[in-house]
Amino acid sequence: MNKHINLLLLATENILRHKTKTVVVCLCIVAILSPFITAIAISEGIREQSLISVGESADLYLTYDEFGRNAAVPLKYLDEIKKIFGVTKAIPRIIGRGYLQNKLAVIVGIRREDIPPSVSCISGRVFEHAHEVIVGYELANHFQLHPGDQFSMRGQQRKTFTVTGLFSADSSIWGASMILMSFQDAGELFGKQDVATDIQIYTLPGHNSAIAADLYDIFQNEPYRIQDKQMIETYFKKGFMLKEGIFTALYTIAFALGIPAILVASGFGLSERRREIGIMKATGWNTLEVLELISFEQIFISLLGAVTAIVLSILWVKLFHGAFIAQFFVAEMPMLPKFTLPSRFLPLPCLLSFFFAFLLTMVGSIYSSWRASVEPPVISMK
Amino acid sequence: MIRTENLGKYYTSHSHHEVHAVRDVTITISKNSFVILKGPSGSGKTTLLNIIGTLDRPTEGRVRMCGEDITSFSDIALSRLRREKIGFIFQDFHLIPYLATWENVSYPLVPLGIDIRKRFERAKTLLEKVGLGDRLDHTPEELSGGQQQRVAIARALINNPEILIADEPTSNIDEETGEHIVEILTEQKSHGATILVATHDTRFERVADVIFRLKDGKLE
Ligand SMILES: Nc1ncnc2c1ncn2[C@@H]1O[C@H](COP(=O)(O)OP(=O)(O)OP(=O)(O)O)[C@@H](O)[C@H]1O
Numbered sequence: 001m002n003k004h005i006n007l008l009l010l011a012t013e014n015i016l017r018h019k020t021k022t023v024v025v026c027l028c029i030v031a032i033l034s035p036f037i038t039a040i041a042i043s044e045g046i047r048e049q050s051l052i053s054v055g056e057s058a059d060l061y062l063t064y065d066e067f068g069r070n071a072a073v074p075l076k077y078l079d080e081i082k083k084i085f086g087v088t089k090a091i092p093r094i095i096g097r098g099y100l101q102n103k104l105a106v107i108v109g110i111r112r113e114d115i116p117p118s119v120s121c122i123s124g125r126v127f128e129h130a131h132e133v134i135v136g137y138e139l140a141n142h143f144q145l146h147p148g149d150q151f152s153m154r155g156q157q158r159k160t161f162t163v164t165g166l167f168s169a170d171s172s173i174w175g176a177s178m179i180l181m182s183f184q185d186a187g188e189l190f191g192k193q194d195v196a197t198d199i200q201i202y203t204l205p206g207h208n209s210a211i212a213a214d215l216y217d218i219f220q221n222e223p224y225r226i227q228d229k230q231m232i233e234t235y236f237k238k239g240f241m242l243k244e245g246i247f248t249a250l251y252t253i254a255f256a257l258g259i260p261a262i263l264v265a266s267g268f269g270l271s272e273r274r275r276e277i278g279i280m281k282a283t284g285w286n287t288l289e290v291l292e293l294i295s296f297e298q299i300f301i302s303l304l305g306a307v308t309a310i311v312l313s314i315l316w317v318k319l320f321h322g323a324f325i326a327q328f329f330v331a332e333m334p335m336l337p338k339f340t341l342p343s344r345f346l347p348l349p350c351l352l353s354f355f356f357a358f359l360l361t362m363v364g365s366i367y368s369s370w371r372a373s374v375e376p377p378v379i380s381m382k
Numbered sequence: 383m384i385r386t387e388n389l390g391k392y393y394t395s396h397s398h399h400e401v402h403a404v405r406d407v408t409i410t411i412s413k414n415s416f417v418i419l420k421g422p423s424g425s426g427k428t429t430l431l432n433i434i435g436t437l438d439r440p441t442e443g444r445v446r447m448c449g450e451d452i453t454s455f456s457d458i459a460l461s462r463l464r465r466e467k468i469g470f471i472f473q474d475f476h477l478i479p480y481l482a483t484w485e486n487v488s489y490p491l492v493p494l495g496i497d498i499r500k501r502f503e504r505a506k507t508l509l510e511k512v513g514l515g516d517r518l519d520h521t522p523e524e525l526s527g528g529q530q531q532r533v534a535i536a537r538a539l540i541n542n543p544e545i546l547i548a549d550e551p552t553s554n555i556d557e558e559t560g561e562h563i564v565e566i567l568t569e570q571k572s573h574g575a576t577i578l579v580a581t582h583d584t585r586f587e588r589v590a591d592v593i594f595r596l597k598d599g600k601l602e
């Protein structure tokens with residue numbers, strides 16, 4: 001036991017003693033691992049978000065179809081839809097975009113009672129009267145908006161809104177740069193009365209096909225379109241995988257360049273190392289002990305590299321919003337509003353990164369060390 | 383104690399010329415004797431010591447140590463033999479350049495699981511013995527050749543070896559220090575060690591029990 005402790009301590013000393021080599025190897029590890037960890041974190045974040053939002057979302061989405069795109073649905077059918085057997089709730093929404101000064105914001109018009117439970121006011125209260133809105137905290141922060149403040153959207157100076165509260169949401173689909181207002185106000189803002197951009201239909205399990213048949217009777221020749229949860233989920237995943245594929249391809253190239261670099265770097269000072277191993281062997285060390293020492297060194301150096309890479313990735317995501325990497329993952333969403341970049345650093349990818357770094361540095365050092373160690377010491381000491 | 387049988391070591395040079403560094407050497411070294419090996423430069427002294435000290439393998443013949451044929455030993459068994467029985471003082475020191483003298487001296491103790499304080503104490507005692515008590519924290523490049531030689535001697539003594547092999551231990555050293563080294567080796571012998579020294583230094587002849595002479599790799 002003491003022997004292993006001694007070797008461990010000696011390995012740390014060696015790592016500190018050979019600073020240049022340590023730094024170079026760490027940099028190589030960081031260069032290879034950081035993009036990988038960042039990408040995994042973003043993709044995990046998005047996956048989690050999409051699951052939450054799909055779980056929270058309606059069973060059916062109803063829109064009109066205009067030139068193959070989603071278009072507004074007239075509200076006059078709402079009561080009929082609510083009466084269909086198996087429909088538990090039908091929520092009309094208006095989702096649109098507008099500029100608040102120079103920043104694009106997502107505007108959601110929804111009846112007060114239909115606001116999803118995951119949206120909660122962190123200050124102030126939910127809108128009650130006309131021209132009252134609640135604002136996502138990120139947007140509020142950006143414009144220094146507080147409850148009681150008033151603002152107008154660009155190009156709509158006649159309409160003034162009063163902030164009654166700021167909200168945050170568990171799922172960032174109900175995003176941080178969003179403005180929530182009453183259905184009525186949104187209709188007025190976009191100049192479209194008696195229509196919704198979509199109607200969210202919540203149903204009892206197993207009734208979807210019967211409901212679809214009833215909807216057909218209601219709309220008859222109207223150009224309507226229904227999408228269900230699975231479709232949205234599939235769309236989400238498809239976009240996601242496609243982009244992920246592009247990233248993987250690019251990453252593979254970077255990776256192929258990085259590996260030789262790391263091998264060269266960890267083989268740095270090999271002839272000196274060989275001589276040192278010869279001396280160790282000549283003075284009574286055995287091959288296993290030599291290899292144990294070298295392995296400990298590689299463990300430390302890869303641990304150092306992997307931790308640096310993880311810290312850098314966190315900074316990359318949090319401070320630079322995953323620049324150059326995020327765009328590979330954020331697929332366009334038809335139904336759900338845009339959201340800020342989610343990320344999730346799971347222990348497994350971090351652990352894998354460490355093992356990977358360890359593997360690489362080991363490949364770069366263990367074979368040559370083993371060779372040096374089993375040679376007669378006079379040869380390796382030369 | 384040690385017996386070589388028809389030992390031979392051949393090298394093939396770049397010009398495909400075969401060099402017989404050691405040829406057909408058969409010697410017996412008895413326990414607790416002081417043996418010196420003489421011979422002109424290039425006569426094969428270092429080669430022979432390396433083979434006896436298990437640092438090199440012979441091309442032909444065998445070496446027996448305490449009755450065992452060590453030429454057939456595995457890598458791990460050889461390491462063990464070096465650790466438990468042999469102390470080797472190299473002609474060109476072979477110190478690790480970035481380690482302080484005390485660390486160099488106590489390096490063989492690291493894989494034995496001896497803690498750092500004890501390692502330091504043992505190294506300090508030995509370095510004081512070779513007259514370098516005030517150079518514990520210096521690195522080899524801060525030392526003169528003679529001082530490095532003495533660090534190498536201290537390191538060879540760290541395991542209290544039964545067999546002490548020294549390759550020209552006084553060649554880089556002034557008169558007085560040379561005398562001191564002769565004394566140290568003699569003292570080891572008095573503690574029961576077997577000493578094998580390759581040297582031109584006539585001072586060793588006073589204390590030697592046996593003298594072998596090599597010429598062109600052969601025993602004279
Ligand atoms: N690695 C090698 N390759 C080729 N020839 C070698 C090698 N090592 C030693 N020799 C040759 O073997 C012969 C014996 O060398 P060795 O070093 O044993 O001599 P030595 O008696 O120790 O000499 P010195 O007194 O100069 O140290 C020399 O002729 C040398 O050229």
Ligand SMILES: [Mg+2]
Pocket residue numbers: 427428429473549
């Ligand atoms: Mg020699």
